[in-house]
Amino acid sequence: MxxxxxxxxxxxxxxxxxxxxxxxxxPSIISFGGGYPDPTLFPAEALGQVMAEVIAAPGGQSMQYAPSDGLPELREQVAALMRADGTPCNAADVLILQGSQQGLDFAARMLVDPGDVIVTEDPTFLGGRIAFDPCEPVYAPVPMDDDGMRMDVLEHVLKTRPKVRMIYTIPEFQNPTGVTLSLERRHRLLELANAHDVVVLEDTPYRQIRFTGETLPTLKSLDTEGRVIHLGSFSKVLVPGLRVGWAVAAPALRAKMALLKLANDTQTSTLNMAATSLFLKKHDLDAHVATLRAAYARKKAVMLDAMRRHFPQDVAVTDPEGGLFTWATFRDGFDATAFMRDVALPEARVAYVPGGSFHPVTERANTARFNYSAQSEARIEEGIAALGAALKRHA
Amino acid sequence: MxxxxxxxxxxxxxxxxxxxxxxxxxPSIISFGGGYPDPTLFPAEALGQVMAEVIAAPGGQSMQYAPSDGLPELREQVAALMRADGTPCNAADVLILQGSQQGLDFAARMLVDPGDVIVTEDPTFLGGRIAFDPCEPVYAPVPMDDDGMRMDVLEHVLKTRPKVRMIYTIPEFQNPTGVTLSLERRHRLLELANAHDVVVLEDTPYRQIRFTGETLPTLKSLDTEGRVIHLGSFSKVLVPGLRVGWAVAAPALRAKMALLKLANDTQTSTLNMAATSLFLKKHDLDAHVATLRAAYARKKAVMLDAMRRHFPQDVAVTDPEGGLFTWATFRDGFDATAFMRDVALPEARVAYVPGGSFHPVTERANTARFNYSAQSEARIEEGIAALGAALKRHA
Structure with a gap:
C-alpha cells in the first residue's frame, strides 16, 4: 500500500x-556529542524522597489527571522563579510544558503558515529546526559573532523579508556556539521586533548555568509589548528525565498555546509536576544549581585547556560564560563530518557533533560542537588528547 | 500589538x-463529567516502590535523556502485551507516547492536509477532534448503532467523499457512547479501508476494562496491509498521571510518527517509562486489571440501576460491556446543555457532559455522557437520584 x-x-x-x-x-567511544547533563550530579536522593511523598499522599491526586495548563502550585512556583530572575510574571502567565522543546513546536504551530519566515541564529539549535519544520517555514538565518546574533543583519532581514513571524534565539550560552547575546543587542533586538511587529521566541535552557560574568536580563523582562514568548526548563537544573519545562507569554498567546497543549498530549505528567513542585518547596534549588555551575565550569576549563594543549594551533574554540557547549572552527577545507566518520570514531574513539547540520540554510563543513557536561574530567582530557593526536596525524 | x-x-x-x-x-457537585479513573484503585504502593527503585538505581539513567522512541525494555514489554492480546507485534513496531492522545495528534499531522477528510464515529471522542482540528480537516461523521459505526454509511462515505485520509474509531466501549464495534463490522471496516486505501486509527484506551462478553480482536490484528495505527494507554489500567501510552504501526508510519515525537517533545519522561517498565516486570498487571474490571462493573451496575429507578421512563441509556461511560438519550426537544446550566448544576448539584459537543458536524441537544468510574457507589446513587428528581420536576 x-x-x-x-x-x-x-x-x-x-x-x-x-x-x-x-x-x-x-560505550568504548568518548562522546562529546550529546547535550546530556552529568548524571552523577542528579539530586537522586531528594527526588526519590519527593516522588515517594507525592505518590503516598492521600487521595492519589499526583497520579490522577491534572489541568492541561499545569498544576497551579507549580505554575506559581515557576512565576516566583521568573520574578526572582528579574522577569515580571504571575502564575496565570505560565504554561507547564513537556520540556521546553514542546514550546518550540507550539510557538511555530501558533504563528507559522507554510512559507512564513522564521529568523534563527546561524548556527542554531537543531531541535528548534526539527520542531519548526512541520510548519513548513522558510528560514532566515542571521550570523553570530562573539556578542550573539548580529543586529545589523537582523535589521536587514526584517526590512527586506516579508512574512517574518518569529525570531528564535537562545540568548545565553547558545546551542551550539556557547555564545551569549550582549545587553546592548538584547535592547536592540526588542526595538527591531517592536518596529517590525514580530514575535520573539526566547529559549533559555542553560540560563541558570552561568560560570562567569553578570546575569543579563531576559528578553521577556525587556518586553514592553507582550511579544516575547519565554521558554524555560528544569532539564538542566534538575533532571531531564522529568520532562518539565514552561512557557511564559502574554495572555492571548499563552491561551492559544494552552489549547495546543490540550490537543497535543492533554497535560504534562502529574507525578512529575507534583514532584518538581515539592522539590522546589522542600529543597534549595539555588544551592543545587551552584553545585552544577561549579562542576560544569571546571569541566569547561578542563576541555578548553586540553584543546589548547592537544589541538592543532589553527583550531579556534569559543570560551562560553556558561552552559554545556563549546564550538570549534577548524581550518578552511576541513570536513568535520567526514573526519568523524573516517578518523574520530574509528581511530580516536571520540564523537562530537559536526557543525554542518546546525546551519539552517547553508551548511558549513569546518565546524563542530563539543559538549563538556556529560563526561568526567578524566574522560574529557583523554578524549580531547586522542582527538588532537588524530587531527595532527591527518593534518 | x-x-x-x-x-x-x-x-x-x-x-x-x-x-x-x-x-x-x-467539590459539592457530584460530577459524572470527567473520564477519570477511581483514584482509590491506584496501585500507589507498588508505584511508589518501583519509582524509588528506578531513581535509586546506580548511574542515574532513569533521570537522564532517553531515546525518543521510548525505553527499549518498555517497547519490548508493550509488544509482549500486544501479542498476549492477540496482535502480532515486535518492539520495533512500538512507539512510546505521552499518553495515547499524542498519537491522535501525530496521526493527523502525518496524514491530513487542510481540507482532507477524517471519518469519525458520530458521536466521537472530543479529544480526537481537538487533536485533529489544527490540521484543518473536514469531518465525515458516521452514525453508530448498538454494534458501533454503521458500515453501510461508512461505505457510502468512502465511495462518495474524495480525500478521506483516516477512519478514527474507538472499537471498545466507545467514548462517549460505551458501544463496542461488533466482530463482523471489524472485518467489514478493514475490507472497506483496504478497498479505498484509507488508514485506520484504532484508539483503545478502555480495551482492558471489559466487564462482560468476549474480547474481540483488535483491528490491528486483522490488518493485512499495515494500514492500522493502533493506540494504547496505561492511563486507565495503571494511572493517568504517568502519561504513558503507545502506538503500534507499520514501519514507515511508525518511523514518521517517531520523527514527530522527537520534534514535538524529544521523548516521554524517562522516569515514568522506567517506572512503568519495572511495574510490569515486578507486579501482576493482569491481577490489577481484574480488580479494576470488577470495581467498574459494580459501579456501572449501580449507575444503570439508579438511572432505571430515578430517571423518567423516556430516558434511554446504553449498557456498555466495559469502559467508563454510559450515554443517555433524553426526549426530543430536551436541551442537555441548558438543563445542566439551569437545573443540574444549581439545583441537583450534579454534572455530566452534554452530548452536543461530541458530534463533529451536527450537534444534537438531547444527549449526555455519564462517567461511572470516578465516583463512589454511594455518590453515584446520590447524584443520579438528585438528577432524576430534577428531571422529573422539570419534565
Missing part, C-alpha cells in the same frame, strides 16, 4: 547526524 | 463545554 502523507511530512525526515551519533553510543 | 496567527489557529478555540465542566470542579 502507498499511504498518502500530508504535505508537511516532506519536511519531517531523519537527520544524517542522528545516524552518525548513534555510532557514538558504543 | 496584533499578532498574526497561523491559519490553523482559527480551528483552535476553547470549548464551551470546558467552561461548563469547570463549574463541576466545585
Amino acid at each position: 502507498a499511504i498518502h502523507l500530508a504535505r508537511r511530512m516532506a519536511r519531517v525526515e531523519p537527520n544524517a547526524i542522528g545516524e552518525l551519533l548513534a555510532l557514538g553510543a558504543d | 496584533a499578532i498574526h496567527l497561523a491559519r490553523r489557529m482559527a480551528r483552535v478555540e476553547p470549548n464551551a463545554i470546558g467552561e461548563l465542566l469547570a463549574l463541576g470542579a466545585d
Whole structure:
C-alpha cells in the first residue's frame, strides 16, 4: 500500500547526524556529542524522597489527571522563579510544558503558515529546526559573532523579508556556539521586533548555568509589548528525565498555546509536576544549581585547556560564560563530518557533533560542537588528547 | 500589538463545554463529567516502590535523556502485551507516547492536509477532534448503532467523499457512547479501508476494562496491509498521571510518527517509562486489571440501576460491556446543555457532559455522557437520584 502523507511530512525526515551519533553510543567511544547533563550530579536522593511523598499522599491526586495548563502550585512556583530572575510574571502567565522543546513546536504551530519566515541564529539549535519544520517555514538565518546574533543583519532581514513571524534565539550560552547575546543587542533586538511587529521566541535552557560574568536580563523582562514568548526548563537544573519545562507569554498567546497543549498530549505528567513542585518547596534549588555551575565550569576549563594543549594551533574554540557547549572552527577545507566518520570514531574513539547540520540554510563543513557536561574530567582530557593526536596525524 | 496567527489557529478555540465542566470542579457537585479513573484503585504502593527503585538505581539513567522512541525494555514489554492480546507485534513496531492522545495528534499531522477528510464515529471522542482540528480537516461523521459505526454509511462515505485520509474509531466501549464495534463490522471496516486505501486509527484506551462478553480482536490484528495505527494507554489500567501510552504501526508510519515525537517533545519522561517498565516486570498487571474490571462493573451496575429507578421512563441509556461511560438519550426537544446550566448544576448539584459537543458536524441537544468510574457507589446513587428528581420536576 502507498499511504498518502500530508504535505508537511516532506519536511519531517531523519537527520544524517542522528545516524552518525548513534555510532557514538558504543560505550568504548568518548562522546562529546550529546547535550546530556552529568548524571552523577542528579539530586537522586531528594527526588526519590519527593516522588515517594507525592505518590503516598492521600487521595492519589499526583497520579490522577491534572489541568492541561499545569498544576497551579507549580505554575506559581515557576512565576516566583521568573520574578526572582528579574522577569515580571504571575502564575496565570505560565504554561507547564513537556520540556521546553514542546514550546518550540507550539510557538511555530501558533504563528507559522507554510512559507512564513522564521529568523534563527546561524548556527542554531537543531531541535528548534526539527520542531519548526512541520510548519513548513522558510528560514532566515542571521550570523553570530562573539556578542550573539548580529543586529545589523537582523535589521536587514526584517526590512527586506516579508512574512517574518518569529525570531528564535537562545540568548545565553547558545546551542551550539556557547555564545551569549550582549545587553546592548538584547535592547536592540526588542526595538527591531517592536518596529517590525514580530514575535520573539526566547529559549533559555542553560540560563541558570552561568560560570562567569553578570546575569543579563531576559528578553521577556525587556518586553514592553507582550511579544516575547519565554521558554524555560528544569532539564538542566534538575533532571531531564522529568520532562518539565514552561512557557511564559502574554495572555492571548499563552491561551492559544494552552489549547495546543490540550490537543497535543492533554497535560504534562502529574507525578512529575507534583514532584518538581515539592522539590522546589522542600529543597534549595539555588544551592543545587551552584553545585552544577561549579562542576560544569571546571569541566569547561578542563576541555578548553586540553584543546589548547592537544589541538592543532589553527583550531579556534569559543570560551562560553556558561552552559554545556563549546564550538570549534577548524581550518578552511576541513570536513568535520567526514573526519568523524573516517578518523574520530574509528581511530580516536571520540564523537562530537559536526557543525554542518546546525546551519539552517547553508551548511558549513569546518565546524563542530563539543559538549563538556556529560563526561568526567578524566574522560574529557583523554578524549580531547586522542582527538588532537588524530587531527595532527591527518593534518 | 496584533499578532498574526497561523491559519490553523482559527480551528483552535476553547470549548464551551470546558467552561461548563469547570463549574463541576466545585467539590459539592457530584460530577459524572470527567473520564477519570477511581483514584482509590491506584496501585500507589507498588508505584511508589518501583519509582524509588528506578531513581535509586546506580548511574542515574532513569533521570537522564532517553531515546525518543521510548525505553527499549518498555517497547519490548508493550509488544509482549500486544501479542498476549492477540496482535502480532515486535518492539520495533512500538512507539512510546505521552499518553495515547499524542498519537491522535501525530496521526493527523502525518496524514491530513487542510481540507482532507477524517471519518469519525458520530458521536466521537472530543479529544480526537481537538487533536485533529489544527490540521484543518473536514469531518465525515458516521452514525453508530448498538454494534458501533454503521458500515453501510461508512461505505457510502468512502465511495462518495474524495480525500478521506483516516477512519478514527474507538472499537471498545466507545467514548462517549460505551458501544463496542461488533466482530463482523471489524472485518467489514478493514475490507472497506483496504478497498479505498484509507488508514485506520484504532484508539483503545478502555480495551482492558471489559466487564462482560468476549474480547474481540483488535483491528490491528486483522490488518493485512499495515494500514492500522493502533493506540494504547496505561492511563486507565495503571494511572493517568504517568502519561504513558503507545502506538503500534507499520514501519514507515511508525518511523514518521517517531520523527514527530522527537520534534514535538524529544521523548516521554524517562522516569515514568522506567517506572512503568519495572511495574510490569515486578507486579501482576493482569491481577490489577481484574480488580479494576470488577470495581467498574459494580459501579456501572449501580449507575444503570439508579438511572432505571430515578430517571423518567423516556430516558434511554446504553449498557456498555466495559469502559467508563454510559450515554443517555433524553426526549426530543430536551436541551442537555441548558438543563445542566439551569437545573443540574444549581439545583441537583450534579454534572455530566452534554452530548452536543461530541458530534463533529451536527450537534444534537438531547444527549449526555455519564462517567461511572470516578465516583463512589454511594455518590453515584446520590447524584443520579438528585438528577432524576430534577428531571422529573422539570419534565
